[in-house]
Amino acid sequence: MTLPPFIRPGVAEIPDSLIRAVANAAIGRADVIPLWFGEPDLPTPRFICDAAAEAMRNGETKYTHSRGIPELRDTLARYMSGLYGVPVDADRITVSASGMNAIMLAMQALVGPGDNVVFTTPLWPNCLRTAMIMGASPRGVTLEHGPGGWRVDLDKLIDAFDDRTRAVFLNSPGNPTGWVMPGEQQQALLEECRKRGIWIIADEVYARLVYDGNVAPSFVPLAEPEDRLIVINSFSKSWRMTGWRMGWFTAPAELGHTLAKLTEFNTAGPATFAQHAGVVAIRDGESEVKAQVDRLRVARDLTFQRLAAHPRLTLSRPAAAFYAFVRVDGMTDSLAFAQDLVAKHGVGVAPGAAFGAAGEGHLRLCFASSPELLTQAFDRLERALR
Amino acid sequence: MTLPPFIRPGVAEIPDSLIRAVANAAIGRADVIPLWFGEPDLPTPRFICDAAAEAMRNGETKYTHSRGIPELRDTLARYMSGLYGVPVDADRITVSASGMNAIMLAMQALVGPGDNVVFTTPLWPNCLRTAMIMGASPRGVTLEHGPGGWRVDLDKLIDAFDDRTRAVFLNSPGNPTGWVMPGEQQQALLEECRKRGIWIIADEVYARLVYDGNVAPSFVPLAEPEDRLIVINSFSKSWRMTGWRMGWFTAPAELGHTLAKLTEFNTAGPATFAQHAGVVAIRDGESEVKAQVDRLRVARDLTFQRLAAHPRLTLSRPAAAFYAFVRVDGMTDSLAFAQDLVAKHGVGVAPGAAFGAAGEGHLRLCFASSPELLTQAFDRLERALR
Numbered sequence: 001m002t003l004p005p006f007i008r009p010g011v012a013e014i015p016d017s018l019i020r021a022v023a024n025a026a027i028g029r030a031d032v033i034p035l036w037f038g039e040p041d042l043p044t045p046r047f048i049c050d051a052a053a054e055a056m057r058n059g060e061t062k063y064t065h066s067r068g069i070p071e072l073r074d075t076l077a078r079y080m081s082g083l084y085g086v087p088v089d090a091d092r093i094t095v096s097a098s099g100m101n102a103i104m105l106a107m108q109a110l111v112g113p114g115d116n117v118v119f120t121t122p123l124w125p126n127c128l129r130t131a132m133i134m135g136a137s138p139r140g141v142t143l144e145h146g147p148g149g150w151r152v153d154l155d156k157l158i159d160a161f162d163d164r165t166r167a168v169f170l171n172s173p174g175n176p177t178g179w180v181m182p183g184e185q186q187q188a189l190l191e192e193c194r195k196r197g198i199w200i201i202a203d204e205v206y207a208r209l210v211y212d213g214n215v216a217p218s219f220v221p222l223a224e225p226e227d228r229l230i231v232i233n234s235f236s237k238s239w240r241m242t243g244w245r246m247g248w249f250t251a252p253a254e255l256g257h258t259l260a261k262l263t264e265f266n267t268a269g270p271a272t273f274a275q276h277a278g279v280v281a282i283r284d285g286e287s288e289v290k291a292q293v294d295r296l297r298v299a300r301d302l303t304f305q306r307l308a309a310h311p312r313l314t315l316s317r318p319a320a321a322f323y324a325f326v327r328v329d330g331m332t333d334s335l336a337f338a339q340d341l342v343a344k345h346g347v348g349v350a351p352g353a354a355f356g357a358a359g360e361g362h363l364r365l366c367f368a369s370s371p372e373l374l375t376q377a378f379d380r381l382e383r384a385l386r
Numbered sequence: 387m388t389l390p391p392f393i394r395p396g397v398a399e400i401p402d403s404l405i406r407a408v409a410n411a412a413i414g415r416a417d418v419i420p421l422w423f424g425e426p427d428l429p430t431p432r433f434i435c436d437a438a439a440e441a442m443r444n445g446e447t448k449y450t451h452s453r454g455i456p457e458l459r460d461t462l463a464r465y466m467s468g469l470y471g472v473p474v475d476a477d478r479i480t481v482s483a484s485g486m487n488a489i490m491l492a493m494q495a496l497v498g499p500g501d502n503v504v505f506t507t508p509l510w511p512n513c514l515r516t517a518m519i520m521g522a523s524p525r526g527v528t529l530e531h532g533p534g535g536w537r538v539d540l541d542k543l544i545d546a547f548d549d550r551t552r553a554v555f556l557n558s559p560g561n562p563t564g565w566v567m568p569g570e571q572q573q574a575l576l577e578e579c580r581k582r583g584i585w586i587i588a589d590e591v592y593a594r595l596v597y598d599g600n601v602a603p604s605f606v607p608l609a610e611p612e613d614r615l616i617v618i619n620s621f622s623k624s625w626r627m628t629g630w631r632m633g634w635f636t637a638p639a640e641l642g643h644t645l646a647k648l649t650e651f652n653t654a655g656p657a658t659f660a661q662h663a664g665v666v667a668i669r670d671g672e673s674e675v676k677a678q679v680d681r682l683r684v685a686r687d688l689t690f691q692r693l694a695a696h697p698r699l700t701l702s703r704p705a706a707a708f709y710a711f712v713r714v715d716g717m718t719d720s721l722a723f724a725q726d727l728v729a730k731h732g733v734g735v736a737p738g739a740a741f742g743a744a745g746e747g748h749l750r751l752c753f754a755s756s757p758e759l760l761t762q763a764f765d766r767l768e769r770a771l772r
Contacts, residue, residue: 004583007644012644097483100654272630
């Protein structure tokens with residue numbers, strides 16, 4: 001008798017992360033400069049850690065509300081209202097156990113076998129894996145790269161919709177490209193999706209990592225509260241809380257009940273004391289967010305100047321996020337190149353192929369690092385390119 | 387033009403928690419004695435909180451390994467090996483963002499549309515919701531209640547298997563019944579599942595909450611490392627860490643890679659500093675685990691003596707977990723009864739119907755509370771039963 005498959009085929013087929021394929025072999029090597037993951041180099045600001053420690057001491061170590069503690073939902077609603085200049089009610093806010101988990105729950109709420117999800121590529125691969133786990137098909141539309149940087153052809157994006165398109169997934173500002181979708185395109189897409197009943201899942205976790213202005217264009221101020229729109233944010237990047245696993249949804253109030261149910265069946269949300277620290281992070285963290293952007297701007301400029309000057313490298317100066325997505329002339333196998341780069345030269349980068357076929361020929365470097373380390377990394381990269 | 391459904395029908399159909407239907411109306415009311423949720427009444431032991439605070443101060447606030455920090459996986463492997471007297475390699479351990487999330491990831495790894503999952507009922511409803519989210523059908527087998535307490539008829543359980551049965555889900559010690567599956571039944575079931583290639587998902591989160599001996603019968607010492615067996619444990623109940631969202635899988639090493647991938651696409655695991663606190667909880671927490679069981683034994687005995695003496699109430703003395711699952715003579719609508727009980731008498735309990743049709747006619751009371759509060763709650767319950 002043949003036994004059924006060990007692992008469900010739909011999951012077994014999901015390819016491994018090519019970022020991990022480079023990093024796992026060399027993680028922890030002291031001589032490696034790690035620019036492979038999307039993470040600020042500094043730890044969480046001390047006042048946020050202290051708030052979590054105090055909440056633990058106060059006994060905030062038990063189960064709490066499925067949608068998050070009311071104080072955090074209220075704080076996030078005020079934050080979103082202030083940031084975008086439109087009223088965002090706490091009824092629309094649900095706390096999530098990371099931006100990643102919010103994407104997974106959005107897919108659970110919306111898509112299943114037979115559905116498709118349209119997205120732009122290159123894209124951080126984890127986003128679309130969630131649709132695949134739920135049995136839906138991802139359908140990619142390639143971003144274009146020109147003198148003005150990365151952009152989407154909106155007609156091409158909308159042409160990818162069919163009657164099984166349940167959602168369009170947009171990550172702007174985008175990982176790995178730093179792409180920012182202009183407000184006019186967002187408005188036009190919103191109107192098209194409204195007509196067809198297609199959900200927009202907007203992963204806006206890099207919203208505050210912008211180098212001109214205070215915040216990136218967002219769907220939040222454009223949409224009506226009841227529009228089929230899920231905006232996902234995270235504490236990870238701007239408040240330097242990657243290891244905390246905490247984010248939030250802004251969605252129609254009507255979806256809140258479903259998000260509560262799904263949260264209950266998946267994680268019950270972030271740690272209770274972490275949610276109390278989240279209140280403090282949002283309330284008192286503005287100067288930290290701004291200081292981090294100032295520090296990242298220096299890193300971005302250094303990165304752009306060094307890399308753009310190299311004859312074999314092409315990149316745009318990213319207007320947002322903390323990645324340089326660099327085209328390497330003559331490189332056809334980014335995985336092999338990245339593996340060689342870390343093994344022989346001690347620089348850890350993400351291979352462009354990790355972000356879909358459209359990313360081949362590129363490397364992604366996270367520049368959330370000190371100028372000294374970056375300079376050293378670029379020196380090593382130049383040696384590798386010789 | 388008709389728009390597609392707002393929420394995916396497979397998820398919209400998942401019924402609400404009847405426990406929440408009772409609790410949400412009265413949560414936070416100071417006069418209510420809350421016995422509705424399955425949670426120790428005391429907060430997390432201080433030394434565990436201190437370990438987390440120290441890890442935060444040490445900068446353990448960033449992304450970490452998808453399967454958990456190596457130190458925690460090693461600690462858990464040693465703990466499991468010592469507890470069950472068989473070698474359990476760290477290769478078989480994956481840290482999870484709660485026992486609940488481990489159940490969800492197990493279902494993602496194994497089941498999809500067309501599959502079914504066999505389980506015993508009454509059962510905590512969230513367990514099977516995960517299979518439904520993945521499009522699989524739950525198939526319940528009713529436990530039997532006799533003079534010796536709750537038991538499963540193993541022939542009936544195996545008769546429920548068909549060629550679309552992908553997994554059998556067992557929660558022993560069980561919520562809400564306190565049911566414990568004997569080792570001989572576990573052995574026989576394991577042999578049957580081995581022949582058919584059916585996975586056993588054993589939710590053993592109450593393993594240490596037993597009132598005779600040190601640990602409940604487990605599949606761990608019976609199975610070969612490569613058997614299709616996923617054992618799920620949690621820090622929540624025994625280490626009083628419900629709000630931390632941390633648990634672990636013991637599974638074939640061959641499944642580890644899939645669990646790592648799924649963890650990456652779902653949550654990236656528990657907070658990094660919480661994992662460091664987990665090491666300390668396991669290493670230094672044995673006396674706390676034992677002291678909690680001693681305290682719960684007193685509560686269990688008080689609960690049994692008071693309730694079994696009442697002419698309208700029937701229950702067995704639970705050998706494990708911290709629930710009394712009480713049959714109420716003449717009660718046909720447990721939800722209405724529980725709603726009335728909290729509204730008029732200020733005692734919060736879970737209606738038996740929340741645990742499946744087989745639970746109707748019962749109430750579940752969590753006795754992880756002080757003797758004083760329990761006595762007060764039982765006085766109120768007696769008044770309601772007059």
